[in-house]
Every structure is written in C-alpha cells, then in structure tokens.
Amino acid sequence: MDIGRKTGTETDLRVKIAGVEWKNPVTVASGTFGSGAEFAEFVDLNRLGAVTTKGVANVPWEGNPTPRVAETYGGMMNAVGLQNPGIEMFCDRDIPFLKQYDTKIIVNVCGRSEEDYCQVVERLADEPADMLEINISCPNVKEGGIAFGQDPKAAERITKAVKRYAKQPVIMKLSPNVTSIAEMARAVEAGGADAVSLINTLTGMKIDINRRRFVLANKTGGVSGPAIHPIAVRMVYEAAGAVAIPIIGMGGIQSAGDAVEMILAGADAVSVGTANFYDPAVTMKIVDGIECYMKENGFKTVSEMTGLAQ
Amino acid sequence: MADRKKERVKVLSQECIADGIYSMWIESGAALLAKPGQFLSIYTKDKSKLLPRPISICEADEERGRMRVVYRVTGEETGTEQFSQLKEGDGLEIIGPLGNGFPLERGIGKRVILTGGGIGVPPVLELAKRMECKEKLIVAGYRNSQTFLRDEFEANGKLYISTEDGSVGVKGNVLDAIRENDLETDVIFACGPSPMLRALKEYAAEKDIECYLSLEERMACGIGACLACVCKSKGKDPHTNVKNKRICKDGPVFLSTEVEF
Numbered sequence: 001m002d003i004g005r006k007t008g009t010e011t012d013l014r015v016k017i018a019g020v021e022w023k024n025p026v027t028v029a030s031g032t033f034g035s036g037a038e039f040a041e042f043v044d045l046n047r048l049g050a051v052t053t054k055g056v057a058n059v060p061w062e063g064n065p066t067p068r069v070a071e072t073y074g075g076m077m078n079a080v081g082l083q084n085p086g087i088e089m090f091c092d093r094d095i096p097f098l099k100q101y102d103t104k105i106i107v108n109v110c111g112r113s114e115e116d117y118c119q120v121v122e123r124l125a126d127e128p129a130d131m132l133e134i135n136i137s138c139p140n141v142k143e144g145g146i147a148f149g150q151d152p153k154a155a156e157r158i159t160k161a162v163k164r165y166a167k168q169p170v171i172m173k174l175s176p177n178v179t180s181i182a183e184m185a186r187a188v189e190a191g192g193a194d195a196v197s198l199i200n201t202l203t204g205m206k207i208d209i210n211r212r213r214f215v216l217a218n219k220t221g222g223v224s225g226p227a228i229h230p231i232a233v234r235m236v237y238e239a240a241g242a243v244a245i246p247i248i249g250m251g252g253i254q255s256a257g258d259a260v261e262m263i264l265a266g267a268d269a270v271s272v273g274t275a276n277f278y279d280p281a282v283t284m285k286i287v288d289g290i291e292c293y294m295k296e297n298g299f300k301t302v303s304e305m306t307g308l309a310q
Numbered sequence: 311m312a313d314r315k316k317e318r319v320k321v322l323s324q325e326c327i328a329d330g331i332y333s334m335w336i337e338s339g340a341a342l343l344a345k346p347g348q349f350l351s352i353y354t355k356d357k358s359k360l361l362p363r364p365i366s367i368c369e370a371d372e373e374r375g376r377m378r379v380v381y382r383v384t385g386e387e388t389g390t391e392q393f394s395q396l397k398e399g400d401g402l403e404i405i406g407p408l409g410n411g412f413p414l415e416r417g418i419g420k421r422v423i424l425t426g427g428g429i430g431v432p433p434v435l436e437l438a439k440r441m442e443c444k445e446k447l448i449v450a451g452y453r454n455s456q457t458f459l460r461d462e463f464e465a466n467g468k469l470y471i472s473t474e475d476g477s478v479g480v481k482g483n484v485l486d487a488i489r490e491n492d493l494e495t496d497v498i499f500a501c502g503p504s505p506m507l508r509a510l511k512e513y514a515a516e517k518d519i520e521c522y523l524s525l526e527e528r529m530a531c532g533i534g535a536c537l538a539c540v541c542k543s544k545g546k547d548p549h550t551n552v553k554n555k556r557i558c559k560d561g562p563v564f565l566s567t568e569v570e571f
Binding site: 031032033034038039040041042043044045054060061062063066067068069070071073074075076078080083085086089225226274276277278279280281 | 311312313314315316353357358359360361362405527528529530531532533534535536537538539540541549550551552553554559
C-alpha cells in the first residue's frame with residue numbers, strides 16, 4: 001500500500017513523440033550505445049523508451065585516426081568520425097537485433113551530401129525502424145555535415161529533402177555550435193521536421209603540454225558529459241520557446257534530476273549519452289528516478305511536467 | 311541476459327614496488343573469469359574524471375577471489391595517482407574482466423616467448439603462470455635496475471632481462487635481449503609500448519614466428535560500443551565492416567599479421 005499517494009495518481013511514463021508512443025521518456029544518445037548489442041549485457045533494453053542507434057551512412061565509413069577520445073574536466077571529447085558499418089549491414093544485423101526487444105528503434109542517419117542522407121532514408125522506408133534521427137550536427141565530419149547544421153537555410157533544405165523520402169517520423173538533431181538555436185529549430189520545423197533533438201556535442205580542443213601536441217588526431221572534438229549540461233538545458237528551453245514540434249533533450253544528463261530538469265525546460269523526452277560510459281545501467285536509474293519524482297510531486301504524466309519551469 | 315554490471319570491490323593491499331609503480335590487490339568475484347591479457351575498467355571517485363582507466367590484470371587468484379593490478383602513476387592529480395592513495399579496506403568500482411585475453415592454446419606443445427616491456431610487464435605474469443607449453447621463456451624489459459615482478463617471473467619460467475640503462479641484463483630492449491641470447495621460439499606473446507610491438511611484429515615476420523600483441527589505445531566505454539579505441543586491421547573486420555578493430559572488445563590481443571599500427 002502506498003501511503004501518501006494522491007488518489008488516482010497512477011503515474012504514466014508513456015510519451016508520444018511525433019505520433020510514436022514510447023513506454024517512457026528515456027532514450028540513449030547516438031554514438032554512445034552502438035546499436036545496443038554491447039550494452040544489452042548491462043541493461044535490459046526492454047526497459048528503454050527507445051534506442052537511438054549509432055549514425056549510419058549509405059556506405060561503411062572508417063572514421064577518424066586515433067586517438068579519438070580524451071577526458072576533459074567533468075566530461076570528455078570525441079572525434080570518432082562517424083565510423084559505421086554502412087546501411088546494408090545495419091539493416092541485416094542491427095535492426096533485427098533491436099527488434100528482439102520491446103523498445104522503439106530510432107535510426108540515426110549521417111551523410112556527406114543531401115543525396116547520401118536521402119539514399120539511406122529511402123532504404124530505411126521499408127525497414128521496421130520507428131523513427132529517424134538526422135544527424136546534421138556532428139562537428140567531426142569535414143565535408144557536408146557541418147554545413148547543414150550551422151546554416152538555417154541548409155538545415156531547412158536538408159529537412160525538406162529527407163522528408164520527401166522518409167516513411168518514419170523525422171527528428172532533426174541540432175548542433176549547439178550556432179549563434180541561435182531557436183533560429184535553427186525554426187528552420188527545421190519550417191522544413192517539415194516532426195521533432196528536434198538537441199544538443200549534439202560542443203566543439204572543443206585539448207593540448208598535451210608535455211608533448212606539446214593536440215591530444216586528438218583530429219585536433220578538435222565534440223565535448224560531452226555533465227560539463228555541458230547547463231548549456232544543453234538553456235538551449236532546450238530556447239528551442240521549446242521557438243517551435244511547436246516535440247523536443248528530445250540531451251546533454252550531460254547523468255541522473256533522474258538532470259532528466260527532470262530537461263523536461264521542465266521543455267523537453268518531451270530525454271536522451272542519455274556519455275553517462276553510459278561510467279555507469280552502464282544509468283538509464284534504468286533515470287527511468288526509475290523520473291517515476292519517483294512524478295509520484296512525489298503529484299504528476300500523472302510526463303507531458304504535465306514538460307516546459308513547466310518559469 | 312543483462313547480468314553484467316559495474317562492481318563495487320574492496321582494496322586488499324597497496325604497495326609501491328618501483329618508482330611510480332604500484333601493486334594493488336582487489337577482492338573481486340571477477341577473478342574466477344579473468345584470463346591473462348584481459349583488463350579491468352577502474353573508475354575514480356573523482357566526479358571530474360568520468361572515464362574508466364583500463365588497467366591490465368597482472369594476476370588472478372581464483373581460489374581467494376582476488377585480482378592484482380600493477381600500474382604506473384601517470385602524473386599529479388591523475389586517476390592513477392588517486393588509485394595509488396587507496397588503502398586496504400577502501401572501496402573501488404570496476405567493470406571486468408574485459409577484452410579477449412591471450413590465446414593460451416596456441417602455446418600448447420610449443421616453445422614460447424612471453425615478453426613485456428615497461429608497463430606491459432605486469433600482464434605477462436598471469437600469462438606465465440597459466441601458459442602450458444614445451445618451453446617457456448620470459449623476456450622482461452625495464453628502464454633501469456628496478457626490475458619489479460622479477461622474483462615472480464623467475465618462479466614461472468626462464469627469465470631474461472633487458473634494461474635501457476644496461477644496469478641489469480642486456481642493455482636495450484626486449485628484442486635486443488632476444489637476439490643477444492639467441493633465443494629461438496615458435497610463438498611470441500607480447501605486451502608493451504607501440505615501438506616495441508612494431509619491432510616484434512617485424513621480427514616475427516622476418517623469422518616466420520606466430521606472434522600475438524596486446525595493443526592499447528585511448529578508451530571511453532571499454533565495452534565495444536563507442537568505437538574510440540580502434541586499431542587498423544589488415545582485412546575488413548566482420549563486426550565493424552571496415553578495416554578497424556575495437557581494442558577493448560576484439561582485442562586487446564591480436565595476431566601480429568592481422569593489425570597495422
């Protein structure tokens with residue numbers, strides 16, 4: 001028996017993002033979770049609202065030379081460079097793997113040109129993926145990728161192009177390396193995006209003073225982890241004020257409190273990334289913790305909390 | 311299925327065994343699973359340092375449920391410095407054992423050389439303890455006369471030493487020790503800095519010797535998901551579908567002819 005529980009407060013963790021119902025508002029950030037196979041040993045994938053896969057391109061990509069990662073204060077930096085096995089192997093192996101679990105599948109798509117993205121999106125149209133997340137914000141790719149994510153016109157254009165081919169709802173993943181995140185959110189909404197996810201990593205750099213060399217082979221990398229959380233919260237708040245489409249908020253979430261904060265800022269769902277590296281079961285704790293917070297504060301649904309901060 | 315987790319373990323002992331080199335025994339059920347050449351992801355308590363430190367297993371004591379790591383403190387205010395300050399009874403969080411380990415079965419009935427250089431020396435100990443073969447030669451390369459783990463090596467094989475300063479054994483590196491002592495072998499198992507491994511890869515190719523190398527690279531997740539710690543492979547890897555292998559998951563031990571680094 002639950003003493004102190006308000007009558008009829010059966011908490012419902014379900015959220016609907018662009019018409020797709022997730023059992024709870026928690027997914028994982030692309031690139032931090034592979035396509036689920038490695039983490040399946042540590043985490044019950046059935047308990048995730050959705051699994052967002054590593055970015056996949058039309059052909060296999062080798063990624064950047066190593067070192068690809070470095071630790072930073074309260075975070076890390078990566079320049080993996082979108083290494084991926086290509087869409088064919090992904091469809092043959094990774095989608096069937098995830099279909100074994102009762103979780104939504106969000107396929108992250110990357111590319112070097114509009115044609116690349118469209119080719120992958122078209123290929124995925126007949127696959128049992130639930131949603132697509134278009135990565136136009138990865139700062140590590142030298143050609144194409146970075147241009148889309150930092151120019152509103154290009155972002156709107158790529159959104160329109162992808163929407164022509166996509167069967168599944170399209171989430172545009174925004175880069176924080178911009179002057180106005182609200183402007184970028186509006187641009188992709190105008191292009192027809194069904195949802196936005198933000199933030200991707202912030203471009204950073206680290207120099208080893210003993211060797212007097214850049215720590216990453218790529219020189220720059222994307223900074224992630226708790227250190228960027230306040231920036232992510234602020235940007236989610238700004239994006240939420242700018243668009244009507246659903247928002248998946250991410251950036252340094254490592255606890256249920258961080259996730260609730262993101263939701264109060266305006267996120268309809270949250271994504272957990274870097275925290276998986278130092279606490280592989282963190283997503284489970286976050287799902288449970290969100291439910292606890294809702295019970296303790298009398299919230300029946302997640303949408304009741306979305307954007308509540310003032 | 312989802313039965314692996316980050317484990318909270320107890321430190322049993324901590325000892326400084328050479329300048330900047332520490333030996334720590336930890337109590338852990340993972341000792342039952344540990345194979346030579348595998349490593350542990352060890353986490354600091356310092357919230358500003360999030361990533362695990364991957365440290366090779368030096369010894370695994372199945373009977374008493376404990377494992378030993380021997381590691382170098384890499385600098386002031388580093389994670390390894392924090393580990394070196396832990397005492398008996400202190401708690402620690404780890405994930406492990408990780409990685410593939412050395413293929414012990416490749417030594418059965420053969421003459422083998424087990425070789426480690428610098429901070430690659432510690433994992434050679436468990437390898438030496440578990441290797442069953444026709445002839446077991448251990449070649450350990452040090453910087454100077456602080457030949458840590460020497461006694462343990464001598465108890466587990468025929469030991470040859472090289473030191474960079476020439477104070478003990480052959481002056482130079484492990485390959486110098488191998489050449490100067492005219493050591494012949496069928497299989498080499500090696501761990502150490504990249505220049506040493508490159509030299510051994512060439513030497514093995516030259517002599518047509520089967521050779522296994524334990525590689526290292528900056529890691530993040532340690533479990534094969536993030537693709538940070540790759541090495542180039544000769545052929546396309548069946549998992550990644552490109553010429554890259556994950557050192558934490560497909561390795562750290564690779565056949566020398568399979569990898570380029």
